Structure formats: C-alpha cells, structure tokens
Amino acid sequence: MQAKIVVLAGDGIGPEVTNEAKKILDVVGEKFGHAFAYDHQLMGGCAIDAQGTSLPDATVEACLRADAVLLGAVGGPKWDIPTAKDRPERGLLALRKALNLFANLRPVKLQKELIHASTIKESVLEGTDLLVIRELTGGAYFGPRQEAGDDGYEAYDTMLYTRPEIERVVRLAAEAARGRRGKLASVDKANVLASSRLWRRVTVEVMKEYPDVELEHVLVDAMAMHLIRRPATFDVVVSENLFGDILTDEASMLAGSMGMLPSASLGDKLNHHDLPLGLYEPIHGSAPDIAGQG
Known part of the structure; x- marks a missing residue:
C-alpha cells in the first residue's frame, strides 16, 4: 500500500513526537510492504506565528487530499490569551469540522506491566479494556453562543444536536461494540x-x-463516578461532545497518564484506499516545559 500522510507537528513537543511516530511508521512500512509519503503542514500556534491563522487554507487542502493526518500537539502559554482573536485550539476544532470528523475514538487498555503507573488500586483496574467514542461536530462547542460584553454581565453557549448527528455516532459505536464484547453505554x-x-x-x-x-444508559455524573469505581465493567462508551471531552481525560488516568493513550478522529470521507480519512494523535498536550529534551 502507498499512502500520503499529512504531518501536523504543531507546538511544544509535537515535532519530537511526530518524528518518532514517523520512524515507527517507516519500520512498519518496511516490514509489511507499505510506502508512506509525508507532507508537513502548519497548524496551531506555529501557524499563528507564521501566517496569522491557526489553520491555514493550504493545510486544510492538503488534509483533504491525504490518506491520513498525523497530529503532534497544539497550544502553549505563548498563545494562551483569552481575548485573542485566534488560538491554537481553534485550529483543531476547525480542522475537525473541515474534514467532517464526527467521532473521536479513545481506547483505554491497561498493560499489566504499566498498571503501577495509575493511582487507582490494581484490584479496581484489572481487566479494564474500554473504548470511549465522543461525538465531535455538535453540542455546546459548535452551537449558537454569545460572548460577554464589555460589562461582563452575561454570556451563553447552546448545546445543540440534530438527529443525524446522533444517529451516525451511535451507529458507529454500536458497530464497534458488536466487534468487541457486545456492550454499549x-x-x-x-x-x-x-x-x-x-x-x-x-x-x-x-x-x-x-x-x-x-x-x-448512564447519566454523565454517574459515569464520572463509575469510570473510577468499576472501569472493567464497560466495553464501549458513547457520548456527546462536551461530556466526552471531560470523560476521556478522566478515563486516561486509568492508565496513569494522558501520555500513554492514542486517539483517532474519523468521519464520512473516504481516502484513496476506501478507508475513513482519519486524524491520529496522542491525547497529551504540547508540554512546552519539556520540549526539546528528547
């Protein structure tokens, strides 16, 4: 197989992480007869510095032509200005929208050798193997909103969902559950x-x-408790955008660190191999405090 991969190294440790990932991909390609061509593009804080926008048009166009997108990390204190017209994280939200990536998949499977990394008791963690699927295009992040005016008195966000948005992510989650242990929360x-x-x-x-x-069916506040109390009882978990954003970070701590888990965002668009065009990334942040240390 020949595949074109757009690499969005991003900010902080992003360039180091993506460089290591490319080495692994090249080994995989050599072993199984694949050839990967890499196209490096800008997104995030580095794009704001270079081109004045967190997501340049050229980046979107390159991603739409690619077979897959590999992302490092975006953001950092340098661009953490609440009143800024553009921020690195907005580039990621906009890219998900542009690629119509509607589902984020985050597997949490504990390796016995790393179970000590978690702060949760081993007896609670044993057998944990779950997949959290988060809807990406609807909810409060994309609904109508009103920023606070100069008086700072009132602001609002709207958690808006449509039937098609819910149907497609639930159907994807059900298919995933069917291929695993047959349970969906x-x-x-x-x-x-x-x-x-x-x-x-x-x-x-x-x-x-x-x-x-x-x-x-699990209420989100109960789910926040159950994830810590009985994580091994869950197979596939599906959630709307905001709830999923919070729960996936919580679930990452079952493994002891956000740095140990992967993430894939998938949509309807197919690549040149008739597979879903996906955005693949580690779920940790840009960690600027350790950038450049290897």
Whole structure:
C-alpha cells in the first residue's frame, strides 16, 4: 500500500513526537510492504506565528487530499490569551469540522506491566479494556453562543444536536461494540437537558438495529463516578461532545497518564484506499516545559 500522510507537528513537543511516530511508521512500512509519503503542514500556534491563522487554507487542502493526518500537539502559554482573536485550539476544532470528523475514538487498555503507573488500586483496574467514542461536530462547542460584553454581565453557549448527528455516532459505536464484547453505554443528562433527551430517544431507536448489543444508559455524573469505581465493567462508551471531552481525560488516568493513550478522529470521507480519512494523535498536550529534551 502507498499512502500520503499529512504531518501536523504543531507546538511544544509535537515535532519530537511526530518524528518518532514517523520512524515507527517507516519500520512498519518496511516490514509489511507499505510506502508512506509525508507532507508537513502548519497548524496551531506555529501557524499563528507564521501566517496569522491557526489553520491555514493550504493545510486544510492538503488534509483533504491525504490518506491520513498525523497530529503532534497544539497550544502553549505563548498563545494562551483569552481575548485573542485566534488560538491554537481553534485550529483543531476547525480542522475537525473541515474534514467532517464526527467521532473521536479513545481506547483505554491497561498493560499489566504499566498498571503501577495509575493511582487507582490494581484490584479496581484489572481487566479494564474500554473504548470511549465522543461525538465531535455538535453540542455546546459548535452551537449558537454569545460572548460577554464589555460589562461582563452575561454570556451563553447552546448545546445543540440534530438527529443525524446522533444517529451516525451511535451507529458507529454500536458497530464497534458488536466487534468487541457486545456492550454499549450511552452517556447523557436526560434528566435535565432537552438535547440529552433527544440523544437518548435517538439512541434507543438506532439500537433496535443491534439486538445483539446490550445497551445501558448512564447519566454523565454517574459515569464520572463509575469510570473510577468499576472501569472493567464497560466495553464501549458513547457520548456527546462536551461530556466526552471531560470523560476521556478522566478515563486516561486509568492508565496513569494522558501520555500513554492514542486517539483517532474519523468521519464520512473516504481516502484513496476506501478507508475513513482519519486524524491520529496522542491525547497529551504540547508540554512546552519539556520540549526539546528528547
């Protein structure tokens, strides 16, 4: 197989991380007969410095033509200005939107040799092997919003979801569960939020297509507790955007560190090999305090 991979090294330790990842890809390619061509593009703080925008048009165009996108990390104190017109993280949100990446997959599987890295008791962690799937294009991050005015009195964000947005991510999660242990936990806040009641209703309808998958509804606050108390009982977990953003960081601590876990964001667009175009990255931040130390 020949594949074109766009590399977005980004900020902080991003360039070091992506350089090591490329070495591994080259070894894989050599062993299994693949050839990878790398196209380096700018995104994040480095793009703001070089071109005045966190996501240049050329980067989007290159990613749309690629077979896969490899991201290092974006952000850092240098660009952490709340009033700035553009910030590194906005580039990532915009890229997900441009590529129509609607689902973020984060597997959490503990290796016995690394179980000591977690602060949670070994007896609780044993057997943990779960996959968290987070919806990426809807919710409060993309709904109508109002920034606070000069008086700083009022601001709001809107958690907006549509039926198609929910259907596609739940269907993807159900397919994943079908290929694993056959259990799906859908996370919402249906006892309070209208968008969560729609989420639950649509989930129930979609899951009628998957009678072989066991469905469980879990309120997000309860899920935050259960992830720490009984993580090994979960197989696939699916959630809307904001809840998923929080829960995936919590789940990463089961492994002891965000630096140990991978992430894949997938969408509807197919690459040249008729596989989903994906954005692949480690889930840690840019860690500027250790950048350049190897």
